[in-house]
Amino acid sequence: MTNIIIAGAVGLILSMLGTPLAIRLFSRRGYGQEIREEGPSGHYDKRGTPTMGGTVIVLASLLAYGGSHLATLTPPTVSGLLVLFLMTGLGAVGFLDDFIKIYKQRSLGLRSGAKALGQLVVGAIFAVLVTRQANVYGITPAETRLSFLRDFGPSIGIVGFTIWVLVMIVGFSNAVNLTDGLDGLASGATGVVLAAYVLIGNWQLRNNCIDQLGPNCYWVRDPLDLAVVAAAVLGALIGFLWWNAPPARIFMGDTGSLALGGVLAGLAIATRTQLLLIILAGLCVIITLSVIIQVGFFKMTGKRVFRMAPLQHHFELKGWAETTIVVRFWLIAMLCAALGLGLFYVEWMPKA
Numbered sequence: 001m002t003n004i005i006i007a008g009a010v011g012l013i014l015s016m017l018g019t020p021l022a023i024r025l026f027s028r029r030g031y032g033q034e035i036r037e038e039g040p041s042g043h044y045d046k047r048g049t050p051t052m053g054g055t056v057i058v059l060a061s062l063l064a065y066g067g068s069h070l071a072t073l074t075p076p077t078v079s080g081l082l083v084l085f086l087m088t089g090l091g092a093v094g095f096l097d098d099f100i101k102i103y104k105q106r107s108l109g110l111r112s113g114a115k116a117l118g119q120l121v122v123g124a125i126f127a128v129l130v131t132r133q134a135n136v137y138g139i140t141p142a143e144t145r146l147s148f149l150r151d152f153g154p155s156i157g158i159v160g161f162t163i164w165v166l167v168m169i170v171g172f173s174n175a176v177n178l179t180d181g182l183d184g185l186a187s188g189a190t191g192v193v194l195a196a197y198v199l200i201g202n203w204q205l206r207n208n209c210i211d212q213l214g215p216n217c218y219w220v221r222d223p224l225d226l227a228v229v230a231a232a233v234l235g236a237l238i239g240f241l242w243w244n245a246p247p248a249r250i251f252m253g254d255t256g257s258l259a260l261g262g263v264l265a266g267l268a269i270a271t272r273t274q275l276l277l278i279i280l281a282g283l284c285v286i287i288t289l290s291v292i293i294q295v296g297f298f299k300m301t302g303k304r305v306f307r308m309a310p311l312q313h314h315f316e317l318k319g320w321a322e323t324t325i326v327v328r329f330w331l332i333a334m335l336c337a338a339l340g341l342g343l344f345y346v347e348w349m350p351k352a
Contacts, residue, residue: 003068004227007064007065007232010060010064011231011235015057015236018239026050026053050250051251053251053255054094054255055095065229069228078222079225080228082129086122086262087259087260093122097254120166122262127169130165135222141221142269145161147272147275149276150218164274168268172281175284175288177257178310182316183245189284190281192330193264193280193333199341200227200271200273202223204271205227207348221270222270233263237260279340290310
């Protein structure tokens with residue numbers, strides 16, 4: 001528990017103090033956000049706001065994780081390092097995308113194929129490593145099986161599992177990226193899910209099969225350290241949100257959104273709650289579905305379901321204030337996380 005508190009506190013302090021430094025540095029260098037011409041007209045005023053703030057989130061998270069282990073004199077674990085690798089690798093892809101946007105002064109960075117390739121390479125390395133590195137009890141960070149509240153069903157094989165992991169990583173990194181359209185929206189929505197994983201990791205630790213074998217225990221390799229990772233990123237995200245809340249003084253950019261999507265997918269895989277993430281991160285899933293529905297319906301009929309996709313822009317064009325959309329969407333994110341945690345807890349309860 002001490003590790004969790006230290007990681008969250010250090011991440012918060014580093015991000016709170018580091019973000020204004022990044023704002024000044026990026027502003028001085030002209031690292032401002034470009035705005036899509038086809039986007040809502042109200043966003044034109046945001047042109048030039050410093051972007052790539054996700055670098056602060058990633059760096060603060062890594063330092064917070066390392067600091068918590070130094071402070072408690074405990075070694076890092078394979079599970080924790082792999083999730084942080086996934087976050088950092090996807091953050092690097094996003095950083096390259098953001099930098100190209102700034103360098104070429106356009107709203108589009110990496111080509112979609114190159115961006116997807118970067119995500120797939122990082123994801124493939126994670127997928128291969130996560131099924132290896134067994135501890136002394138023979139438990140690896142993940143098994144080649146699907147999971148909801150815990151692993152279930154037969155093994156889908158290393159190839160099938162790798163494909164499934166890649167779908168999760170690309171899907172959720174892009175989902176958070178689509179959610180990142182209004183000031184503070186993605187920060188708040190992903191923060192709620194990270195808080196849920198702090199609780200899940202701590203609960204799995206207290207009911208780990210290594211310490212107390214039973215019908216409802218969890219075969220998770222490093223539950224405490226996964227909670228530490230979630231706490232470190234959550235602390236960094238809260239510190240960033242202080243400056244990212246409406247009106248935002250800095251944007252996380254693809255650097256932050258891809259990194260956050262990656263850490264959510266990594267935590268879900270390592271805690272054996274892959275399908276539960278669909279519920280926990282329900283807001284991001286809903287926003288992604290709005291884009292799929294909009295594109296698919298338009299291709300079939302030539303008509304639009306929403307005034308604009310992603311979903312948050314539909315409500316902007318309906319006249320909702322940006323802060324109203326953000327707060328209401330945060331509430332939806334909280335309800336989704338609460339539902340996911342409720343399912344997780346109820347499943348654990350001993351059967352009468």
